[in-house]
Amino acid sequence: MMHFYKLVATLFLSLLISQAAFAKWDEERDTTTNGKEELVYYYKTNEQGQKLVLDKYVKRLIFIRPDRLYKRSIKQIKIDGVVVDVTSDPFSRYPEQTAIVFDNKDEVLKKLFLAKKIEFNVLYGRDQAESIFIIK
Numbered sequence: 001m002m003h004f005y006k007l008v009a010t011l012f013l014s015l016l017i018s019q020a021a022f023a024k025w026d027e028e029r030d031t032t033t034n035g036k037e038e039l040v041y042y043y044k045t046n047e048q049g050q051k052l053v054l055d056k057y058v059k060r061l062i063f064i065r066p067d068r069l070y071k072r073s074i075k076q077i078k079i080d081g082v083v084v085d086v087t088s089d090p091f092s093r094y095p096e097q098t099a100i101v102f103d104n105k106d107e108v109l110k111k112l113f114l115a116k117k118i119e120f121n122v123l124y125g126r127d128q129a130e131s132i133f134i135i136k
Contacts, residue, residue, distance in 0.1 A: 024135065024136060025042035025043060025044055025054060025113070025135060026042065026043050026044060026045075027040055027041070027042060027043075028040070028041045028042075028043055028053075029041075039057065041053055041054065041055060041056075042054040042056070042113070044118075044133045044134075044135055046131065046132060046133050046134070048065075048131070049066070049067070050063070050064065050065045050131055050133075051063075051064040051065075052064075052118065052131075052133050054109070054112055054113065056109060059101075059105035059106070059109055060099050060100060060101045060102075060105075061077075061099070061100040061112065062097055062098070062099055062100070063088075063097070063098045063100055063120075063122070063131070064096055064097050064098075065096060065098075065122070065131075066096045071090055071124070071125070072088070072090060072098050072122050072123065072124050073088055073122070073123040074086060074088040074098065074100055074120055074121070074122055074123070075087070075088070075121075075123075076120060076121070077100065077102075077118060077119070077120040078117075078118070078119045078120065079108075079111045079112060079115045079117075079118055080111075080115050080116055080117055081117070082111075084102055084108060084111075085102070085103075086100050086101060086102045086120075087100075087101055087102075088100050088101075089101065100120075115135050116134070116135055116136075117132065117133070117134055117135070118132070118133045118135070119131065119132040119133070
């Protein structure tokens with residue numbers, strides 16, 4: 001009987017490890033301006049060289065696309081196929097960056113952190129482009 005519990009525990013642990021390994025964001029560390037605190041940001045870069053940063057401190061996403069510097073708008077994102085309404089706000093100092101904010105911040109952040117695929121349409125005036133990030 002003890003062997004059965006060890007087997008179940010091993011299977012459960014390996015499932016947790018494989019899930020954590022599959023839903024992995026890259027990490028970037030930064031220190032605060034006073035140098036006393038280290039901040040950890042999670043990010044993904046897609047095949048087009050675009051970057052998506054998960055900012056858990058302000059509870060938002062930051063979309064970075066260095067090749068398109070004019071104003072952009074993002075109204076929805078899909079997290080593993082589920083649509084989430086968002087608002088976007090470009091940074092005035094960094095025109096290649098756009099903040100993506102949402103209601104129910106804690107719930108959406110949890111879904112983003114565990115997501116396997118994040119996709120959204122970006123509007124550049126009348127032009128539209130699709131961005132897809134695969135989290136592995």
